[in-house]
Amino acid sequence: xxxxxxxxxxxxxxxxxxxxxxxxxxxxxxxxxxxxxxxxxxxxxxxxxxxxxxxxxxxxxxxxxxxxxxxxxxxxxxxxxxxxxxxxxxxxxxxxxxxxxxxxxxxxxxxxxxxxxxxxxxxxxxxxxxxxxxxxxxxxxxxxxxxxxxxxxxxxxxxxxxxxxxxxxxxxxxxxxxxxxxxxxxxxxxxxxxxxxxxxxxxxxxxxxxxxxxxxxxxxxxxxxxxxxxxxxxxxxxxxxxxxxxxxxxxxxxxxxxxxxxxxxxxxxxxxxxxxxxxxxxxxxxxxxxxxxxxxxxxxxxxxxxxxxxxxxxxxxxxxxxxxxxxxxxxxxxxxxxxxxxxxxxxxxxxxxxxxxxxxxxxxxxxxxxxxxxxxxxxxxxxxxxxxxxxxxxxxxxxxxxxxxxxxxxxxxxxxxxxxxxxxxxxxxxxxxxxxxxxxxxxxxxxxxxxxx
Amino acid sequence: xxxxxxxxxxxxxxxxxxxxxxxxxxxxxxxxxxxxxxxxxxxxxxxxxxxxxxxxxxxxxxxxxxxxxxxxxxxxxxxxxxxxxxxxxxxxxx
Numbered sequence: 155x156x157x158x159x160x161x162x163x164x165x166x167x168x169x170x171x172x173x174x175x176x177x178x179x180x181x182x183x184x185x186x187x188x189x190x191x192x193x194x195x196x197x198x199x200x201x202x203x204x205x206x207x208x209x210x211x212x213x214x215x216x217x218x219x220x221x222x223x224x225x226x227x228x229x230x231x232x233x234x235x236x237x238x239x240x241x242x243x244x245x246x247x248x249x250x251x252x253x254x255x256x257x258x259x260x261x262x263x264x265x266x267x268x269x270x271x272x273x274x275x276x277x278x279x280x281x282x283x284x285x286x287x288x289x290x291x292x293x294x295x296x297x298x299x300x301x302x303x304x305x306x307x308x309x310x311x312x313x314x315x316x317x318x319x320x321x322x323x324x325x326x327x328x329x330x331x332x333x334x335x336x337x338x339x340x341x342x343x344x345x346x347x348x349x350x351x352x353x354x355x356x357x358x359x360x361x362x363x364x365x366x367x368x369x370x371x372x373x374x375x376x377x378x379x380x381x382x383x384x385x386x387x388x389x390x391x392x393x394x395x396x397x398x399x400x401x402x403x404x405x406x407x408x409x410x411x412x413x414x415x416x417x418x419x420x421x422x423x424x425x426x427x428x429x430x431x432x433x434x435x436x437x438x439x440x441x442x443x444x445x446x447x448x449x450x451x452x453x454x455x456x457x458x459x460x461x462x463x464x465x466x467x468x469x470x471x472x473x474x475x476x477x478x479x480x481x482x483x484x485x486x487x488x489x490x491x492x493x494x495x496x497x498x499x500x501x502x503x504x505x506x507x508x509x510x511x512x513x514x515x516x517x518x519x520x521x522x523x524x525x526x527x528x529x530x531x532x533x534x535x536x537x538x539x540x541x542x543x544x545x546x547x548x549x550x551x552x553x554x555x556x557x558x559x560x561x562x563x564x565x566x567x568x569x570x571x572x573x574x575x576x577x578x579x580x581x582x583x584x585x586x587x588x589x590x591x592x593x594x595x596x597x598x599x600x601x602x603x604x605x606x607x
Numbered sequence: 608x609x610x611x612x613x614x615x616x617x618x619x620x621x622x623x624x625x626x627x628x629x630x631x632x633x634x635x636x637x638x639x640x641x642x643x644x645x646x647x648x649x650x651x652x653x654x655x656x657x658x659x660x661x662x663x664x665x666x667x668x669x670x671x672x673x674x675x676x677x678x679x680x681x682x683x684x685x686x687x688x689x690x691x692x693x694x695x696x697x698x699x700x701x
Binding site: 198 | 644647
């Protein structure tokens with residue numbers, strides 16, 4: 155029996171590997187996801203046949219309850235709520251690893267140092283993943299300010315916490331005492347909270363990718379606790395592929411991961427670069443319409459503001475009208491626009507924007523000077539020209555979409571304040587930029603009405 | 608000890624494989640890749656089942672039970688949202 159179970163685990167591992175590989179390619183992604191789900195099913199079913207697994211009612215009840223809750227959440231979520239849901243799911247995975255480690259400790263059969271190290275790792279990594287993801291969830295869902303939360307001595311507190319966790323780890327592995335493990339659980343949870351608090355909304359894509367990687371590693375650690383190969387393989391695959399995604403996100407912002415973690419980027423009172431000269435000039439929806447009506451080449455640059463205003467459907471409609479009017483319409487998507495990797499792609503796909511119109515930053519920038527009108531919808535840092543020409547700006551060096559080189563820029567914005575990162579955007583003060591204040595959805599709907607009227 | 612060395616071996620190989628698997632991912636797929644691999648990290652459910660299965664004390668059993676529920680939410684929810692997202696991509700890809 156054991157051998158059959160192990161063989162099933164090998165099959166599951168292969169399906170996970172192909173699943174992840176296929177997820178990285180547009181034409182095979184959906185099939186890849188299904189394959190990896192099949193692998194999961196095989197792994198779960200095989201585990202039922204373990205001879206040590208005896209309490210079937212309890213296990214089946216747990217599987218059923220979890221499946222139903224997950225199913226309901228997944229089916230009900232709006233696409234705009236996707237980032238926070240992914241963060242929440244991720245946190246649950248981390249907490250599950252904590253509990254597996256804890257349960258094995260209570261079971262207390264394996265007391266050799268290596269198992270203790272594994273229990274310690276599962277609890278530490280899982281605990282940080284759980285509370286870290288939960289704070290990310292609160293920030294993304296708007297239940298908590300997206301700005302970095304900083305306080306005096308924060309770095310020192312985190313450093314002390316981290317060192318205490320290492321020291322307690324040594325104590326636990328040497329003695330196997332219960333108190334040390336309980337303190338480790340509490341401190342790991344605290345570290346997750348304090349670690350993510352100073353990270354601002356704009357950096358969320360990086361931290362979500364990183365926590366995703368961490369939840370995989372927590373699973374792998376749990377695998378070492380119970381000596382289970384499929385946990386190790388699957389957890390490790392997620393851990394490393396998550397790190398790759400994290401690196402991609404960091405590169406897109408021209409920042410190091412350490413800077414994201416400890417930078418407190420966008421905190422109130424942080425560096426803001428040089429003061430911007432000039433004034434912002436507004437434009438009415440009517441005048442904006444006349445400009446768009448005459449435009450031959452239009453580029454939309456969506457950002458988090460589009461998600462907040464739920465404007466994607468209205469934007470799609472405006473895009474279609476512009477195209478009918480004879481203009482070339484494109485959507486320029488910055489890799490870190492929004493609050494999770496690929497956020498804008500998901501929203502625009504939901505609104506049925508044609509695939510050919512979605513362009514990556516590098517494809518749009520070389521042709522930007524031929525663009526008649528660039529419409530920035532709730533994006534801020536990713537179009538801030540200070541990233542290119544103001545070495546004192548905290549975002550200096552970050553690749554941006556060069557909309558300031560377009561003939562005209564319309565920036566849709568709620569009010570005059572600075573964006574999420576707290577930076578004044580030099581773009582808004584440029585000669586060729588006009589602000590359209592108000593709710594993005596209402597503004598776009600207004601433009602659509604003008605076209606139809 | 609021997610099994611641990613073997614497991615470590617598996618871990619290291621899997622790590623290298625993970626790094627090799629995805630190199631250039633189109634940004635369109637960043638979200639599905641993340642939420643899809645997030646679902647895979649719910650593999651902890653297998654560990655939870657074993658933990659709940661072997662536990663002798665009541666407390667350990669309930670810890671295992673809670674772990675099963677949480678990991679299963681992660682698994683089912685993760686795969687479903689990923690499928691929903693990819694479904695939307697497909698629709699317009701034709």
